[in-house]
Each structure stands twice: as C-alpha cells, then as structure tokens.
Amino acid sequence: MTRYKYPEPKSSEITPQRVWTQRRQLLASGTLMAATGALPFSSAMAQRNQQSELAPLPAKANFDYVSMEALTSQKDVTTYNNFYEFGLDKADPAKYAGAMKVQPWSVQIEGEVAKPGIYGLEDLLSLSPMQDRVYRLRCVEGWSMVIPWIGYPLSALLSKVQPTGNAKYVEFVTDMQPDVMKGLSSSVIDWPYREGLRMDEAMHPLTLLTFGVYGTVLPNQNGAPVRLVVPWKYGFKSAKSLVKIRVTEKQPLTSWVAAAAAEYGFYANVNPNVQHPRWSQATERRIGEGGFFTPKRPTQMFNGYADQVASLYAGMDLTKNY
Ligand SMILES: Nc1nc2c(c(=O)[nH]1)N[C@H]1C(S)=C(S)[C@@H](COP(=O)(O)O)O[C@H]1N2
Numbered sequence: 159m160t161r162y163k164y165p166e167p168k169s170s171e172i173t174p175q176r177v178w179t180q181r182r183q184l185l186a187s188g189t190l191m192a193a194t195g196a197l198p199f200s201s202a203m204a205q206r207n208q209q210s211e212l213a214p215l216p217a218k219a220n221f222d223y224v225s226m227e228a229l230t231s232q233k234d235v236t237t238y239n240n241f242y243e244f245g246l247d248k249a250d251p252a253k254y255a256g257a258m259k260v261q262p263w264s265v266q267i268e269g270e271v272a273k274p275g276i277y278g279l280e281d282l283l284s285l286s287p288m289q290d291r292v293y294r295l296r297c298v299e300g301w302s303m304v305i306p307w308i309g310y311p312l313s314a315l316l317s318k319v320q321p322t323g324n325a326k327y328v329e330f331v332t333d334m335q336p337d338v339m340k341g342l343s344s345s346v347i348d349w350p351y352r353e354g355l356r357m358d359e360a361m362h363p364l365t366l367l368t369f370g371v372y373g374t375v376l377p378n379q380n381g382a383p384v385r386l387v388v389p390w391k392y393g394f395k396s397a398k399s400l401v402k403i404r405v406t407e408k409q410p411l412t413s414w415v416a417a418a419a420a421e422y423g424f425y426a427n428v429n430p431n432v433q434h435p436r437w438s439q440a441t442e443r444r445i446g447e448g449g450f451f452t453p454k455r456p457t458q459m460f461n462g463y464a465d466q467v468a469s470l471y472a473g474m475d476l477t478k479n480y
C-alpha cells in the first residue's frame with residue numbers, strides 16, 4: 159500500500175501560493191475582468207523565477223477556465239509526480255528529470271494531416287496566445303491536485319496542420335532518453351509512452367497543449383518542454399515531453415491499454431461509477447489537504463467537467479468504454 163507524505167511547505171514556497179490566492183480573490187471580485195495585458199502577479203512571479211532558474215512564461219488568464227478551488231502547492235505539484243521514465247516512485251521525477259535534455263526540442267507531426275512536418279519549440283510557443291488555466295488533475299491512483307497550467311488549446315495546432323478526411327484519432331508520443339531515463343529499463347510500460355484521444359476530444363477547447371505551470375515554463379518533472387493536459391480524464395492520458403503527434407484513422411494502441419487493458423481503457427474518463435478492477439474510483443485524496451486521516455473527497459463525473467464534455471459521449475456505454 160502506498161503511504162503518502164505531506165511535507166510542510168517551506169517559507170520559499172509561500173509567496174507564489176499567496177500571489178495566486180490574491181489573484182483569485184481579484185478574479186472573484188471582478189477586478190481583473192477588464193485586464194487585457196500582463197496580470198499583476200507576473201512581476202512577483204518573475205522575481206521568484208530569478209531564484210529558481212525556470213523562465214517565466216507570461217500568459218493571460220482565461221476566465222472560462224479558472225477554478226476557484228484552493229491550488230495545490232507549487233511544492234507538491236513539482237515534487238509529487240508520475241513520470242515513469244524516471245522511476246516508479248513519486249519523488250523520482252523531481253530527483254532525476256533535471257538531467258533530461260529539453261533544448262533544442264521539436265515535435266514531429268505526421269499521419270493524416272495536409273501539413274506534416276517537424277515543428278520547433280519556438281514555433282509551437284508562438285503559435286497561439288498563452289493562457290493561464292486552473293485544472294483539476296485526477297490520478298487513477300486515487301489522488302488529485304488543482305494546478306495552474308499555462309498553454310493553449312491543442313485545437314490551435316491541429317487546425318494549423320489540417321487533418322484530412324480520414325483523421326479520427328490523435329496519438330501522442332513521449333521522448334526517450336535512455337542515458338537519463340532509468341525507468342526505460344523497466345518493463346511495466348511498452349516504451350515509448352504513447353497516449354491517444356479521439357479527434358473530437360483532441361479538438362475540445364479544454365484539451366490543453368501545455369508549456370508551463372505556476373507562472374514558469376514546465377519543470378522537467380512535469381513534462382518539459384511541452385505536454386498534454388486533458389482534465390476530464392485520468393492523469394495518465396496527459397502525456398509528457400512530447401516528440402511526436404500522429405493523426406490516425408484507427409484508434410491507437412496506448413501504452414497503458416497495451417500494459418493492462420482490463421485496468422486502463424482507451425477513454426479513461428474520470429468516472430466514480432466505474433471501478434478500477436483493484437479499487438474504487440468513487441473518492442479521491444486531494445494532495446496537501448490535511449493528513450492521512452482527512453476524509454477523501456467524492457470524485458465527480460468527468461472530474462467535474464461534465465457540462466463541457468458529457469455530450470462527446472452521448473449514446474456510449476461508459477461502463478464498456480472505460
Ligand atoms: N511520458 C509520461 N507521461 C505521463 C506519465 C508518465 O509516466 N510518462 N504519467 C502520467 C500520470 S499517471 C499522471 S497522473 C500525470 C502526472 O502529471 P504531473 O506529474 O505533472 O502532475 O502525468 C501523466 N503523463
């Protein structure tokens with residue numbers, strides 16, 4: 159059984175949390191609704207980032223996607239990770255992913271698109287305006303976080319490469335750097351890490367091509383320099399450190415389906431009514447909230463995003479298509 163540790167936040171972590179809280183109070187009061195340019199928190203973020211070496215990534219808040227829930231601390235977001243390429247322990251990515259080479263970086267886009275090609279990171283960064291979005295992330299393991307991501311809808315990139323009439327799915331492939339990714343020697347996953355979405359899911363405005371978190375570019379352990387975040391699905395769908403995006407006609411075989419099809423479905427929509435073969439998915443532990451005996455929270459259908467995404471699955475039996 160996994161034992162969770164809840165490290166006390168150090169004083170160095172308190173500033174960004176406070177900055178975000180202030181900003182969210184402003185959002186709630188409507189003060190920022192008229193803001194068009196840089197937000198007041200950005201200078202504080204930049205200050206902090208001088209110490210942390212991670213470049214600030216300016217972004218505008220997208221008011222449609224700012225949750226008012228308490229944010230998970232930056233410390234937990236960046237030290238309690240799943241990135242199996244670097245090991246199975248939640249602490250491994252923060253310990254070892256620093257050695258991953260993230261520059262230069264490019265993403266190959268291929269398959270059923272009119273404009274395949276290799277897209278450099280700079281091109282991707284400037285393709286569409288960066289937005290701040292606060293999303294819940296629900297891991298299939300039973301914990302969740304609330305994370306301020308920075309990115310833009312994947313649909314902006316897909317539209318640019320022009321999917322053909324045969325385009326029905328999108329496959330995402332993570333980089334392999336065997337010299338620094340010690341986890342690649344493990345056989346739990348058929349590497350490289352591959353995930354996939356149906357085209358309408360990939361084009362959905364919630365699906366975020368993500369370049370940053372907490373005001374900076376992504377730390378390596380969170381999937382630098384570019385990853386996916388699909389907030390209504392279990393966390394494993396949100397593939398990290400992407401090097402390939404392949405548009406396909408057939409449903410791609412994802413790494414987790416290949417590893418254990420009975421436990422991890424292609425859809426993997428957060429669903430408290432479908433239980434994982436080995437445990438219930440009805441409740442979740444919010445990381446950072448209280449201690450081991452703090453009551454869990456009820457898990458919401460589609461992770462709370464049902465209003466936006468339930469229509470994608472109209473007529474589908476979600477107990478079969480889990
Ligand atoms: N390449 C790759 N992407 C991955 C994973 C992984 O092991 N390898 N883990 C997934 C899982 S299980 C979760 S919960 C999220 C965690 O993202 P975070 O560490 O940024 O919170 O990343 C997902 N993306």
Ligand SMILES: [Mo]
Pocket residue numbers: 240296297298299392393394
């Ligand atoms: Mo996960």
